[in-house]
Amino acid sequence: MRSQAKVQHRADPRPVLTGLALTTALVLAQALPGFAQVNPETTTADTTQALPGAVAGRPLTFADLAAQVSPSVVNITTSTTVAQREGPQGIVPDGSPFEDFFNDLQNGPGGQPRRSSALGSGFVISADGYIVTNNHVIDGADEIEIEFFPGDGQPPEQLPATLIGTDTNTDIALLKVEYDDPLQFVKFGDSNATGARVGDWVLAMGNPLGQGFSVSAGIVSARNRALSGTYDDYIQTDAAINRGNSGGPLFNMDGEVIGVNTAILSPNGGSIGIGFAMSAAVVSNVVDQLQEFGETRRGWLGVRIQDVTPDMVSAIDGLDGARGALITDVPPGPAEDAGLLSGDVILSYDGTDVTDTRELVRMVGNSAVGATIPMRVLRGGKETMIDVTLGRRETDEATAFPASDTAPEPEDNTQDMLGLTVSPVTPDLAEQYGLDDRAGLVITAVDPDSDAGAKGLAEGDLITDAGQEPVTTPEELQARIDNATEAGQTSLLLLVRRDGNPRFLALALDDTGPAEPDDGTDQN
Structure with missing residues (x-):
């Protein structure tokens, strides 16, 4: 399954779709947690009231909810100038009579820059026109146009949007439109375990494949999913999400946004019922900072x-x-x-x-x-x-992580222990393995059948601490092993650096067999 399917997200929003008069790079749907409820000054709709027609918590229809939140969901169209290519390099030689012909094929007549369009989704979070979407929907765009759901009181045509700020870490962007009348908007809901339980109904809205406003329903399939980002907290859903849904909202049954549709897991680019929406708990904090500062300011x-x-x-x-x-x-x-x-x-x-x-x-x-x-x-x-x-x-x-001060040059001797062959760092070994000037013991060989081999230690790794104390000689490492054994410990904690990046791991003192590999490190 993993070999056939792949996570597709945050893609370039400008690939051309053959046979369509539009361009989109959204292979995923991002659901930004919705903000604020419908403006009480312009409508009597109450997003916190229970919807009619529900039996034992299961709605007979999603029509009332869809009608309630649709005025706050928008389609987003972007335009980008694609730079002229330098020429048909590798196809025809410079100066060839066919050079102009190939330039026209690649760049249009005369080789002029061309315009590229992309489609995505978003939602209004305030009466004065703030709109949330995905960063990859508008990334690199020269022009951003917002299209509102048709209906009474809605803006009659597309409105230009201004980019307020973006956060690439969570793939969130904040836009702003100007309109004379207050806009209907939605609010962020509770995306935590109590507010968005596995099995709860959810509704996704957006502009899939450029077909216009569309609704799909499903459930919360899983929570706290991580894809590739430091701050990932995705809600997994089986509500259909396709190209163009990116940046659109994932609603709970109270009409609150609990996620921003961001990605899908798919072998072919289409929905197979595994979609991911960045949780409202993450998005709302990002949006607050973008509104106040135009950028994020994280601790x-x-x-x-x-x-x-x-x-x-x-x-x-x-x-x-x-x-x-x-x-x-x-x-x-x-x-x-x-x-x-x-x-x-x-x-x-x-x-x-x-x-x-x-x-x-x-x-x-x-x-x-x-x-x-x-x-x-x-x-x-x-x-x-x-x-x-x-x-x-x-x-x-x-x-935050500069190189350490120069360490003293140790004497050259090598010993075997814990399935490792280790040596103090010498100038020759430092050059051979590309080490910095940090003191420690360099691993020159690893027994593949040992616990050290099972946990991924490799030739060239640098041991700087053992038993949470610095080590620079094999004798010091052996002393840490002896102390841990006498204390009744079954493993010894090592601090190991590879390419300058540190990680702790525990090696079995009796080396009776490999334990599970340890995790990598993170920065905070």
Whole structure:
């Protein structure tokens, strides 16, 4: 199944559809959580009242809901100038009499730049004309036109839209149109576990395949899906989503937006009942920032972190289960200023327990820049509270992890242990494996049948810490092994760097067999 199907999303919105007078690059549907309900000054519709015709929680029809929210759903058309290609390179030689002929084929008569169009969807979130859609719907567009659902009180024709701001991390964009009368709008609903349960009915609206306003119904198939982004929190649905639905809303039965249709899993580009909508909990926060600042301003802790795996638990003193976020690196920044250290396990953030790194990244990103956040941290078998004043991710991340100071040159000797052949870093080994100037033990060979081999350790990896203490010689590593064995531990926690990126993993001390591979690291 995975070999045949692929996730399609955030695609270029400008490929030409053969035989159609439109262009679209939306292979997915993104449902941005809807905002605000219908304007009480212009309509008496109440999105919070139960719809008629429901039996045991199951609607007999979706017609009332569709009529209620349709005025707030929009079609989006973009136009983009496609630059002239330089020439038919590789097809005919320069100066050939056929060169002009091939230029006309590629760029139109005279080789002039041409216009390309794309279609998508969106929804109105305020009476004064703010509209939410996907970033990939409008990315690179020169002109953006908004078409409203036809009906009384609706704008009679297309309106030009201004781009207010975008967020590529969540694929969200905020637009604005100007209109004399207040627009009908929708509000964001509860996309959390209590508000959008697996099995709940949902309604998707948009402009699939450029066919105009369309409605499809389904259920919440799954929650908390991650595709490829740092802040991913997708609702999976079987409501039909196709090209052109991108940026459109996913409604609950109260007419509230709980997601923005963003992607589909499909072997052919069409709906097979596996669609993804970015949750309202993520989108509403992004939209608030775009409205206020025109950009996102996310909190930044300034650490590299990774999940705690079950085989690490016995190697971390005081930890009673695979939970929390394990710090692998602390560069200069907010975390270092607060006194956090590599090897600390973050157990709670602002009073909320941390189950894994993904959850911590989302909580930090949703925090205000400059906020001081209390965290409960496990260090050396004891829990302690540490307050951290957050920086800003957008400006601090790129410079957060500089190379360390030059390490002293160790003597050249090699030893085998834990299924590894290790050696202190020498200038020759550093050049051979492309290492930086960090101190540690370089792995020169790995027994493929060992626990180290099963967990992906490879020649050229650099061990900088063992048992949460620095190691620079094989003798120091052996001492950490002996200490852990005498303490009754079944595994030893190593901090390993590959291409400069750190991660913790636990190796079995008795090497009786491989355990499950550990997760990679993340930055926050």
